[in-house]
Amino acid sequence: MSGHFLHIDKLVMRFGGLTAVDNLSFVVEQGAIHGLIGPNGAGKTTTFNMISGFYRPTSGTVRLRDGVISGLPMHEVARRGVVRTFQHSTLFAELSVLDNVLVGTHMNFRPGIAAAIFGLDAEDRRGARARAEEALEFFGLLDFTGELAGELSHGHQRALGMAVAMAAQPDVILLDEPFTGMNPEETKRMMELMFKLRDSGITILLVEHDMHAIMGLCDRITVMSFGKLLAEGGPQEIRTHPDVIEAYLGGGRHVA
Amino acid sequence: MPRAVSHIAGWLGLAVLLIALPHALSFSQQEVLVFLTINVLLVASYRLLTLTGEWSLGHVVIMGVGAYASALYSKQLGIYVPVSIILGALTAVLVAMVLSYPLFRMKGFYFLIGSFAAGEIIRLLWKRFRDPFGGPKGIKKINPMPDLDIGVYSFDFFEPVSYYYFALAVVTLSLWVMWRIERSPVGLTFHAVHWQDKLAQSAGVDVRAYRTRAFMIASGFAGLSGALLAHYIGTINPNSFDVELMVFVLTWAIVGGTATFYGPILGCVVLSILNEVVLRELGFEQMRPFIYGLLLICSVLFLPNGLESVVQHIMRRRTNVQAAKASRAGDSARYNVEERTEP
Numbered sequence: 323m324s325g326h327f328l329h330i331d332k333l334v335m336r337f338g339g340l341t342a343v344d345n346l347s348f349v350v351e352q353g354a355i356h357g358l359i360g361p362n363g364a365g366k367t368t369t370f371n372m373i374s375g376f377y378r379p380t381s382g383t384v385r386l387r388d389g390v391i392s393g394l395p396m397h398e399v400a401r402r403g404v405v406r407t408f409q410h411s412t413l414f415a416e417l418s419v420l421d422n423v424l425v426g427t428h429m430n431f432r433p434g435i436a437a438a439i440f441g442l443d444a445e446d447r448r449g450a451r452a453r454a455e456e457a458l459e460f461f462g463l464l465d466f467t468g469e470l471a472g473e474l475s476h477g478h479q480r481a482l483g484m485a486v487a488m489a490a491q492p493d494v495i496l497l498d499e500p501f502t503g504m505n506p507e508e509t510k511r512m513m514e515l516m517f518k519l520r521d522s523g524i525t526i527l528l529v530e531h532d533m534h535a536i537m538g539l540c541d542r543i544t545v546m547s548f549g550k551l552l553a554e555g556g557p558q559e560i561r562t563h564p565d566v567i568e569a570y571l572g573g574g575r576h577v578a
Numbered sequence: 579m580p581r582a583v584s585h586i587a588g589w590l591g592l593a594v595l596l597i598a599l600p601h602a603l604s605f606s607q608q609e610v611l612v613f614l615t616i617n618v619l620l621v622a623s624y625r626l627l628t629l630t631g632e633w634s635l636g637h638v639v640i641m642g643v644g645a646y647a648s649a650l651y652s653k654q655l656g657i658y659v660p661v662s663i664i665l666g667a668l669t670a671v672l673v674a675m676v677l678s679y680p681l682f683r684m685k686g687f688y689f690l691i692g693s694f695a696a697g698e699i700i701r702l703l704w705k706r707f708r709d710p711f712g713g714p715k716g717i718k719k720i721n722p723m724p725d726l727d728i729g730v731y732s733f734d735f736f737e738p739v740s741y742y743y744f745a746l747a748v749v750t751l752s753l754w755v756m757w758r759i760e761r762s763p764v765g766l767t768f769h770a771v772h773w774q775d776k777l778a779q780s781a782g783v784d785v786r787a788y789r790t791r792a793f794m795i796a797s798g799f800a801g802l803s804g805a806l807l808a809h810y811i812g813t814i815n816p817n818s819f820d821v822e823l824m825v826f827v828l829t830w831a832i833v834g835g836t837a838t839f840y841g842p843i844l845g846c847v848v849l850s851i852l853n854e855v856v857l858r859e860l861g862f863e864q865m866r867p868f869i870y871g872l873l874l875i876c877s878v879l880f881l882p883n884g885l886e887s888v889v890q891h892i893m894r895r896r897t898n899v900q901a902a903k904a905s906r907a908g909d910s911a912r913y914n915v916e917e918r919t920e921p
Contacts, residue, residue, distance in 0.1 A: 374780065400782035408780070414773045417766075424763065425770040429782035431763065435791070438762030439755055447763065490781050 327352040333382035342368040344549040357536040360546035374406040375399035403493035411479035415472030423454040426489030457489040477508040497528035608738035615745045621842040623799035631772035636697030642819030644670040644801025645808035652721040663805040670801020678790040704816040716815025833877045835884020
């Protein structure tokens with residue numbers, strides 16, 4: 323129909339009387355790093371949650387290659403190729419690094435109980451392990467395989483969160499504020515990882531409220547303010563866009 | 579290689595011990611041993627349920643479902659007892675599946691209370707309906723296991739020793755199956771659902787389906803333990819599966835610890851031995867709930883990770899000694915890892 327890769331179409335989300343996201347539409351092209359930014363309370367995270375299946379939108383649709391994914395539960399969205407990460411370092415802290423990534427391989431190597439009891443899943447287990455190690459190597463975590471995820475450094479935990487998502491072999495990875503609490507050095511390394519991830523063929527949509535981190539990273543940027551689309555374009559356009567500057571510096575025009 | 583040998587030797591030693599054990603005991607102790615074997619299966623199945631993070635208060639009633647079902651199948655329908663035991667376990671699986679629809683709309687504390695309510699409803703149904711459940715008096719004269727001659731040993735199932743061997747075989751096989759499940763990718767998914775259900779979901783795990791699966795498997799083995807019990811004691815009633823036994827199961831699990839496979843089993847064995855050997859000898863057995871309560875409080879205060887943490891501590895000290903030897907040889911893997919952590 324629309325022919326777009328990931329198409330967010332007239333999304334609306336109301337919480338009681340509050341309209342958190344109001345008629346939002348934008349398109350994410352395949353192979354892009356797409357940023358969704360805006361001041362606090364702009365509705366970025368709500369949008370993000372609707373795309374990932376965490377919320378069911380009040381109206382509107384999200385389509386991936388013309389298949390509707392909005393309104394599906396999160397695991398169904400994941401199975402259709404859109405996998406999210408979480409804010410902060412949401413990991414299986416009590417499990418080893420390898421086990422964390424092995425959970426990520428769940429979709430490609432669907433475990434079976436009977437096969438597990440009779441030992442018929444040796445091939446799947448080997449495949450899952452190879453896939454997991456591949457993802458760990460990609461993010462430079464192969465040396466920490468046996469460590470508990472909770473004991474990794476902050477930067478490594480973030481990378482592990484992305485490794486878990488990558489192990490699922492998604493078409494799109496949704497990153498929720500990946501730079502929060504990172505020092506400049508860690509931010510730089512994280513950006514390199516994202517470029518690498520994009521070059522491996524995965525489309526990235528990230529939510530971030532830090533303008534600076536996103537400028538050097540994104541191919542395309544969507545700016546939201548008060549639940550609405552404010553501007554869209556490349557980093558240069560956005561940087562000089564008068565509405566964006568005003569929204570971030572706090573002009574009076576967009577209030578209410 | 580020597581490690582594998584010592585492993586096999588350890589298991590063989592345990593097997594010999596378990597086979598020889600009843601012959602060193604008095605008749606009443608042999609009976610207790612049968613109950614203990616059945617309870618090991620019950621508490622191990624309970625741990626399988628807790629893997630997904632949900633604690634149920636209806637587990638003992640599910641055990642009762644297996645007991646009632648197997649008793650009725652053999653008594654009313656004349657089904658051969660070993661078959662009825664398996665059917666009893668399957669009935670428990672089925673009941674668990676039906677219960678999972680309302681119960682897994684809830685999590686945590688709400689699930690706990692919901693499971694208690696569901697269990698009480700089932701128990702009240704047994705009490706209310708004299709036909710076929712026998713009302714408050716329950717079912718009596720349940721068909722025993724038929725005698726069996728397998729050449730090397732002829733089973734007379736009125737003898738506790740015979741029934742113990744039978745139960746031991748069933749329980750061992752069940753534990754092996756549960757161990758295989760826990761050690762498989764399915765078991766990993768159970769853990770994942772427990773620790774971060776949202777993250778598991780984002781990796782495509784159908785969290786509710788996995789909770790249901792764990793609940794059904796655990797209920798199947800609980801039902802199996804119930805069926806084993808029913809055909810041994812020959813009479814069951816709704817109060818055989820009341821909340822008091824459930825509290826014992828919880829106590830075994832908490833005192834033993836639930837982080838490892840063997841924790842709850844350890845708790846069950848240690849507390850049962852304590853109960854039967856010490857309290858019964860001293861004539862204190864009526865005080866079992868009191869003693870159990872005291873033990874529970876003490877273990878929460880002084881041994882929060884359960885008896886298993888004591889075992890782990892000993893094991894770790896042993897491996898640390900080995901690791902120290904290895905690191906002196908200069909090939910400690912851990913060292914290499916830490917070196918590369920530096921930015």
